[in-house]
Amino acid sequence: MALKRKEANSTAIIKSAASLAEQKEAGSITSKSSSIDIVVQQMRATLASGSGVIVDQTAQSVPAEVHEVQQGSSMAQQVMVDPSTTPSRKFIKTGVAGLDILLVDGIPQGAAVIICGGTGSGKTILNLQIMANACEQGKKCLYLTLEESEPHLIEHMADFGWDSRKHIKDGTLMFLRLNPFDIMRNVDALLAKEKGELLIDVKPVIIPGDFVPAMIFVDSLTAISAAFIGRKDTYRIYIEKLFRYFEEIGATVFLITETEQIPTRFSPTGTEEFLADGVIILYSIQRQNMRERAVEVLKMRGVAHQRKVVAMRIVRGFGVEIFPDQEVFVKAI
Numbered sequence: 294m295a296l297k298r299k300e301a302n303s304t305a306i307i308k309s310a311a312s313l314a315e316q317k318e319a320g321s322i323t324s325k326s327s328s329i330d331i332v333v334q335q336m337r338a339t340l341a342s343g344s345g346v347i348v349d350q351t352a353q354s355v356p357a358e359v360h361e362v363q364q365g366s367s368m369a370q371q372v373m374v375d376p377s378t379t380p381s382r383k384f385i386k387t388g389v390a391g392l393d394i395l396l397v398d399g400i401p402q403g404a405a406v407i408i409c410g411g412t413g414s415g416k417t418i419l420n421l422q423i424m425a426n427a428c429e430q431g432k433k434c435l436y437l438t439l440e441e442s443e444p445h446l447i448e449h450m451a452d453f454g455w456d457s458r459k460h461i462k463d464g465t466l467m468f469l470r471l472n473p474f475d476i477m478r479n480v481d482a483l484l485a486k487e488k489g490e491l492l493i494d495v496k497p498v499i500i501p502g503d504f505v506p507a508m509i510f511v512d513s514l515t516a517i518s519a520a521f522i523g524r525k526d527t528y529r530i531y532i533e534k535l536f537r538y539f540e541e542i543g544a545t546v547f548l549i550t551e552t553e554q555i556p557t558r559f560s561p562t563g564t565e566e567f568l569a570d571g572v573i574i575l576y577s578i579q580r581q582n583m584r585e586r587a588v589e590v591l592k593m594r595g596v597a598h599q600r601k602v603v604a605m606r607i608v609r610g611f612g613v614e615i616f617p618d619q620e621v622f623v624k625a626i
């Protein structure tokens with residue numbers, strides 16, 4: 294019963310986060326966006342700790358003071374921030390030289406990072422590259438693919454000189470093909486059985502055997518969300534479960550989302566980007582009859598990353614190349 298209540302609480306929190314995201318988008322929240330981000334961050338910390346006590350875990354970016362959110366909704370609250378609770382953090386490098394320069398310290402280990410962009414912007418290639426680099430370091434990687442088949446991804450990696458077969462053989466790499474409609478049907482059936490709640494011990498993804506990945510790649514959240522069309526709330530329950538599950542595993546997670554070529558929203562419902570610790574945008578900008586690639590680290594909690602949009606290209610036999618000193622204007626001309 295206690296576990297069920299905890300689940301219900303977290304569902305209420307996720308709904309509040311979603312509502313905040315929507316209100317912010319609609320312009321009905323007048324407070325500074327950073328304050329909203331802080332509250333959502335607190336919600337996430339509460340979800341992670343499973344307690345009712347709101348404690349900030351990434352006080353590096355938030356000074357020790359009381360933050361107040363000025364808005365009409367019931368979420369208006371005061372949040373106490375205690376920097377002494379900050380755990381020492383480890384960072385990982387992506388192995389993509391230019392991206393690591395933009396990220397300065399790296400990606401906090403265990404973070405969930407959204408990689409978003411339009412179709413053909415290089416999301417899958419960038420993820421496969423980060424994964425190939427991690428496998429070379431002996432890190433166990435799991436690639437959850439909802440769009441392309443495993444043989445296709447293996448071929449794709451070979452084009453860039455990344456030997457996935459070797460890593461599958463030595464046990465560092467696992468591809469797992471998921472059908473978004475199966476996920477939707479399973480979630481629907483469980484919700485019907487549990488009268489609107491998903492039990493805490495239900496796993497949103499079944500990882501085979503005793504494979505414990507250090508890094509997980511989801512390609513893509515957009516494919517999952519497409520199966521939940523007309524069921525926004527059910528999708529949100531599932532996504533919250535997924536983020537919590539990854540957090541429990543302790544893996545660093547990269548979640549691909551498909552957006553506009555120059556996005557203003559970075560995930561299917563807008564909720565995911567609030568749950569995520571980081572957002573990296575891949576741009577494909579039209580310049581007359583050409584398209585220019587660019588990349589930006591929009592957010593990375595607890596990291597003083599560079600804040601600029603820089604040039605990127607995809608090179609056959611090599612992969613994604615990022616030029617941190619070549620700034621790009623995002624606006625199409």
Ligand SMILES: Nc1ncnc2c1ncn2[C@@H]1O[C@H](COP(=O)(O)OP(=O)(O)O)[C@@H](O)[C@H]1O
Pocket residue numbers: 410411412413414415416417418419452453607608609610
């Ligand atoms: N072998 C290759 N060599 C160079 N560029 C490639 C290669 N394969 C794909 N590309 C480029 O990458 C784009 C697709 O990248 P991908 O990561 O699949 O995009 P998405 O963002 O849709 O996942 C293609 O449109 C093409 O421009």
Ligand SMILES: [Mg+2]
Pocket residue numbers: 416417418440512
């Ligand atoms: Mg793709």
